[in-house]
Amino acid sequence: MSRLKTTHDVFSAIGEPRRRVLIEQLVLKEMTVNELVDIVQWPQPTVSKHLSVLKKVNLVSERKEGRFRYYRIEPKELRPIQEWIHQFEKYWGSTMDQLDNYLNQIQMKGVDSEH
Amino acid sequence: MSRLKTTHDVFSAIGEPRRRVLIEQLVLKEMTVNELVDIVQWPQPTVSKHLSVLKKVNLVSERKEGRFRYYRIEPKELRPIQEWIHQFEKYWGSTMDQLDNYLNQIQMKGVDSEH
DNA sequence: TTATTATATTCCCATATGGGAATATGTCAA
DNA sequence: TTGACATATTCCCATATGGGAATATAATAA
Numbered sequence: 001m002s003r004l005k006t007t008h009d010v011f012s013a014i015g016e017p018r019r020r021v022l023i024e025q026l027v028l029k030e031m032t033v034n035e036l037v038d039i040v041q042w043p044q045p046t047v048s049k050h051l052s053v054l055k056k057v058n059l060v061s062e063r064k065e066g067r068f069r070y071y072r073i074e075p076k077e078l079r080p081i082q083e084w085i086h087q088f089e090k091y092w093g094s095t096m097d098q099l100d101n102y103l104n105q106i107q108m109k110g111v112d113s114e115h
Numbered sequence: 116m117s118r119l120k121t122t123h124d125v126f127s128a129i130g131e132p133r134r135r136v137l138i139e140q141l142v143l144k145e146m147t148v149n150e151l152v153d154i155v156q157w158p159q160p161t162v163s164k165h166l167s168v169l170k171k172v173n174l175v176s177e178r179k180e181g182r183f184r185y186y187r188i189e190p191k192e193l194r195p196i197q198e199w200i201h202q203f204e205k206y207w208g209s210t211m212d213q214l215d216n217y218l219n220q221i222q223m224k225g226v227d228s229e230h
Numbered sequence: 231t232t233a234t235t236a237t238a239t240t241c242c243c244a245t246a247t248g249g250g251a252a253t254a255t256g257t258c259a260a
Numbered sequence: 261t262t263g264a265c266a267t268a269t270t271c272c273c274a275t276a277t278g279g280g281a282a283t284a285t286a287a288t289a290a
Contacts, residue, residue: 002248
């Protein structure tokens, strides 16, 4: 075997900085390929290719309108990352500890915090 | 150019599933290479190589003790990911909306939520 | 129909894996 | 010193990029 495909999962897909930039733009609003090109100033094929990867892992969806294609982010697909990160939040204190406490209070979920 | 190095940053480093497994183990306790090998059941060089990548992005640190090397996770290095994800949390509702409200309340940070 | 616009796809190439196997290095124990 | 143990490194190879350039495809406008 070799290196993992970038389309293997969401973690791999966002490993590429440029794809994170696209996501950051798309979260603001649905956008066309050329709108993205205007913003990020990369060649159009570059944008299209990265969008293609994001689409394969369902991080973006596509809406056709004439010859335009509106891309939209699907934020929910990022949850696996948030959940994976969550298990470490309790180790870096401050803000996220407060989250733990908060969740414990209102949900009685019994988060395993030893402090 | 070509594909980004896995040691480029934390996002790239955790793109590899096996490295996430190692991190998940190390968060439980400091561990030796062979302890990890026993747990994950991969060849020792595989474990060492992945640890090497994690170390280059500072996600783990090393402590020598005789011929052993204890690896320890540095959870703080995951914060950039948590922060990057945070900007999307408000879009997937429920729990994390509550976080936003919570943070607004206690910190008056003026999080930009349009609801 | 034809030119133009919007976007995707294909080719080519340099580069970076990740795994397996073998080996090197470092340290302790006998 | 010498052998055993713990870990890292090196080699080799198949594979997957990501970018650039060129081209294909789709849809609209003239």
